[in-house]
Amino acid sequence: MGPAEYQVFMDEVEESLAGWVPDLPVRELTGGLEGARVCLGRAGLTGSEAVTVLDEPLREAIESVGRLHTQLCAVGYTLAREAASRGLHQDVALSLVDWLRVRCPWLPVEDAARIKDVVAVADSPATAQIGEAVAAGRVALHRGAMVARTMRRLAGSLHVEQAQAYADIATAAAARADLSDRDLARVCHQLVEDLLQEKEPKERERAAHELRRVTRRRIASGLTRFTIDAPDGAAATINGVLTGALAAPAPLKDEHGKVTEADLRMPGQRRFDALLAVIERGVGNPGAPPSTARASVMLLIPFDPDRGVPNGPATTPSGDYVPPGAAAQAACTADVTPVWLGAGGEPLALGHDARFATPSQWKALAVRDQGCSYPGCTMPPQWCDSHHLDHWARGGKTDVDRMALLCGRHHTHVHQHDLDATVHGGHVTWHL
Structure with a gap:
């Protein structure tokens, strides 16, 4: 480009930029928004003034808004x-x-x-x-x-x-x-x-x-709706919870098996309680895998603390005898959990330093109570919570001899009625 052509080009650029201000977009944005605010203020009506607007202008105004x-x-x-x-x-x-x-x-x-x-x-x-x-x-x-x-x-x-x-x-x-x-x-x-x-x-x-x-x-206020989109495999698992034993009617029974209170929950309420029980089972036993009581076999092995050796044959929670050799071999696998019992069957006590039962304590409760300890309830231990007989809020300790397993329904019932229980010789007695 020669000098003359370059000059012509620069003149065109200068002419194009005439009147342009670098901050023009900012000024237009600020001025436009401020102008819109002022105009909306002028367009505002009081309640008494809005009454005087006819139907058609009112519809048009709403559409404009x-x-x-x-x-x-x-x-x-x-x-x-x-x-x-x-x-x-x-x-x-x-x-x-x-x-x-x-x-x-x-x-x-x-x-x-x-x-x-x-x-x-x-x-x-x-x-x-x-x-x-x-x-x-x-x-x-x-x-x-x-x-x-x-x-x-x-x-x-x-x-x-x-x-x-x-x-x-x-x-x-x-x-x-x-x-x-x-x-x-x-x-x-x-x-x-x-x-x-x-x-x-x-x-x-x-x-x-x-x-x-x-x-x-x-x-x-006080109510939230959750919607779940689940793949088929997960949907089958969730559906199994919603239609399984946890969602079945569960009337309250006395120690003789006689129904004392009918289960008045609606089907949807029972399904909710079943799903919540599964969730609480996971969060209520920190450190323990969700499948602790369902996927593992527990062996009860008497233990002599003085000699530091097993003292007697091993048994399962259901009372089945396990030969010593088989017990020793099984105790080394990941699928079997050995539970060492003291002379009186007492497991580790943590006092008031821990809020929740440890995995070992929960297993000991499962062995002792074999499920929900409330009279007449047949809920298995994997669907139960560890309940403080001396309420935690009242200074109760997280000791196995002062805890008991309760299913979700009876856990709520016990707290609602402030029921008490005692433990003697590995048996929980509820004072109803």
Whole structure:
């Protein structure tokens, strides 16, 4: 380029930049938002003034508010995405949701979570159209988040081309004003079903595993709904709990086996109690594997502490005799747990230093009580909790001779009625 041509080029550049200010986008953003705030203030009505608006203008005004809300959410999403790309939330060691809530205390946590979900998929070329639609105001934030969450669930099971095609379908559905939120949810669910149908059996199993999840939604004060999407194998396990012995009617009986109180729980309540019993079995015995009493064989071996050797034959909890040689061999395997018993059958006592029974203590309780210790109950030990006969809150100690096994139903019953029990010679007697 010669000097003359270069001069002409620079003149054109100068002419193009005439009147341009480097901070123009910032000024337009700030001025636009401030102007919108002022205009909304002018458009506001008091309750008495709203009464004077006719039906048709009222409908039009509500529709305008909806469009404004969508547009405002689009602006908020665009700014939040830029903030996320710069790592502003990471600079103060916050998640994007928490950072948005700090900067905008008025922002509902649900909307902050929705922004985070859309931001998460907008960075992928295959699903970027979701973020673009929300930023342009074509898709409401909550509908865009619904699509984004669906695509995140499917991400591990889709190729790039498939992900783009699915995202196109879902985004187009979200932009349709004639589709309700429920209809859009059906579209998203249908995408999941179609994905599983398209897969070969082995791929379908892997895809179902990728789609596993648990969601929660607050129903009302004091009540939360959990929804579980489980692959077939896990579903069979969960169904076994919900339809097994733990979910069966369990009337209260006295020591003679006579029913003293009918089980008035609804079927759904019994299934809930069964599922909770399994969960509490896992968290109520820290350090012990969930299958402790179901998958292992316990051998009861009398032990002479003076000589430091076994003192008598080994037996199983059910009373079966085990030859010494076989007991010694079995005690070395991972599937058998030897339980060494003192002269009086007393296991380790931890006093008041530990809140929960140790795995060894729980096994000792299982051997002694052989299940729920409440009169007439046949619940096996693997579904029982270790109960402090002297309540922990009242200074009770975590000692085996002051604990007893109780199933979930009788554990609740004992606490509700503040029942007491005594232990004599390895037998628990409840004072009913």
